[in-house]
Amino acid sequence: MLPFEETEIAIVGAGIVGLSVAHVLRGLGLSVRCFDAAAAGGAQSAGGSRIMRAAYSDARMLWLARKARDGWDRWEAAAGLALIDRTGSFLIVERPQDELARLEGLGLKVRVVPPAEQEELLPVRRPWSRPVILEEEAGTIRARASVEWLKSSLGEALLEHTAVLGLSQRSGHVLVSTRKAIYRARRVLVCAGMQTPVIGRHMGVEVPQVYSVHQRLLFPLKPALRERPMVSFRDKSDHRQGVLYTYGLPALHDDLFAVGLEPSDTDRSGGGHPDQVVEHTLALVEETLPGLDASRFDIESCVSTSLEHPADGAPWESERLEVVRRGAVDFFAGGHLFKFAPALGEMLAGMVLGSDVPAMLQPDG
Numbered sequence: 001m002l003p004f005e006e007t008e009i010a011i012v013g014a015g016i017v018g019l020s021v022a023h024v025l026r027g028l029g030l031s032v033r034c035f036d037a038a039a040a041g042g043a044q045s046a047g048g049s050r051i052m053r054a055a056y057s058d059a060r061m062l063w064l065a066r067k068a069r070d071g072w073d074r075w076e077a078a079a080g081l082a083l084i085d086r087t088g089s090f091l092i093v094e095r096p097q098d099e100l101a102r103l104e105g106l107g108l109k110v111r112v113v114p115p116a117e118q119e120e121l122l123p124v125r126r127p128w129s130r131p132v133i134l135e136e137e138a139g140t141i142r143a144r145a146s147v148e149w150l151k152s153s154l155g156e157a158l159l160e161h162t163a164v165l166g167l168s169q170r171s172g173h174v175l176v177s178t179r180k181a182i183y184r185a186r187r188v189l190v191c192a193g194m195q196t197p198v199i200g201r202h203m204g205v206e207v208p209q210v211y212s213v214h215q216r217l218l219f220p221l222k223p224a225l226r227e228r229p230m231v232s233f234r235d236k237s238d239h240r241q242g243v244l245y246t247y248g249l250p251a252l253h254d255d256l257f258a259v260g261l262e263p264s265d266t267d268r269s270g271g272g273h274p275d276q277v278v279e280h281t282l283a284l285v286e287e288t289l290p291g292l293d294a295s296r297f298d299i300e301s302c303v304s305t306s307l308e309h310p311a312d313g314a315p316w317e318s319e320r321l322e323v324v325r326r327g328a329v330d331f332f333a334g335g336h337l338f339k340f341a342p343a344l345g346e347m348l349a350g351m352v353l354g355s356d357v358p359a360m361l362q363p364d365g
């Protein structure tokens with residue numbers, strides 16, 4: 001008898017994606033192992049909060065975000081925990097009336113918020129001088145609590161600090177090598193964040209994913225605002241220093257509020273420009289966010305994956321997800337994934353259980 005550990009499905013990477021897929025498969029009673037080289041949820045999925053929204057332009061992503069919203073409701077009921085603060089989210093754009101009509105046409109609950117209500121919903125910020133759109137069913141995900149709950153649902157199926165060193169396709173199964181054991185799996189899903197293309201390349205598979213490095217700054221809320229529920233915002237009319245947009249959201253821990261600048265395509269390569277990002281984020285806070293204490297802040301540097309930029313030079317905005325299938329191994333690539341977790345978990349679990357790669361995840365889908 002060969003000394004292999006048997007598992008039906010092996011998942012490489014226990015970020016929010018791997019954890020979600022493993023959770024669904026475990027719920028179906030399947031034998032699954034979810035490996036992480038370090039601590040689960042410690043890479044891109046780390047941190048206190050994420051924005052949940054559905055205001056995507058791509059109809060497939062909008063569909064996925066809506067499906068995920070229902071999924072978050074189910075997860076909350078199962079967990080008996082509040083995983084989302086359903087406060088809504090502000091969207092600021094150059095042509096608000098056009099955007100409002102477009103989003104309404106997509107069936108989203110949106111409305112323009114007058115300045116007094118802006119102050120009420122986002123008391124850390126000065127009201128905008130232009131109309132602000134509220135996406136009413138958006139919210140802020142309690143990211144840390146979500147990761148912890150998913151981890152706790154996996155029991156022995158989760159193997160932290162267990163890097164997958166190699167994947168070898170054999171007829172009818174895949175051998176998954178870790179330092180101390182070899183696992184024999186019927187199928188493998190690689191969702192290892194920034195490492196997915198590296199693992200792919202090792203097997204002769206090109207995974208069209210890139211990553212960039214960002215900084216976001218965490219500022220203390222002034223004492224009077226600490227208990228107040230608040231919306232997040234994405235200001236797509238603010239292109240200071242050539243950024244795509246500026247954003248802010250409650251960090252949901254230690255009375256902090258996170259502020260960031262989404263860099264433009266040209267600023268994404270290498271390590272970006274951390275010194276300039278810090279300087280410009282501070283300037284944004286001093287100018288527009290009087291509810292924050294700008295004299296004290298923490299810097300959070302993080303990696304952010306996305307599909308490779310479109311070859312036709314279309315502006316970057318991570319609105320595509322993709323799976324590259326090679327035999328019994330699927331490589332998942334994409335970015336801005338947290339909000340989709342419950343829907344992605346179901347979709348990718350169904351896929352590894354034997355169905356085709358869903359149309360929206362196919363390379364030309």
Ligand SMILES: Cc1cc2nc3c(=O)[nH]c(=O)nc-3n(C[C@H](O)[C@H](O)[C@H](O)COP(=O)(O)OP(=O)(O)OC[C@H]3O[C@@H](n4cnc5c(N)ncnc54)[C@H](O)[C@@H]3O)c2cc1C
Pocket residue numbers: 012013014015016017018035036037038039040041042043044045046049050051052162163164165191192193194195199214216302303304305334335336337338339340
């Ligand atoms: C600052 C910031 C803000 C964001 N804001 C939002 C937001 O508002 N809304 C939203 O929806 N999304 C947001 N995102 C994006 C979202 O957080 C990520 O897309 C998501 O967390 C990625 O999850 P993942 O599971 O794909 O990858 P990761 O969390 O990176 O997980 C991959 C895991 O694979 C493991 N791994 C790597 N190599 C191996 C190996 N060989 N063997 C075993 N394990 C391995 C790593 O240790 C890691 O834990 C944000 C991201 C950042 C960084």
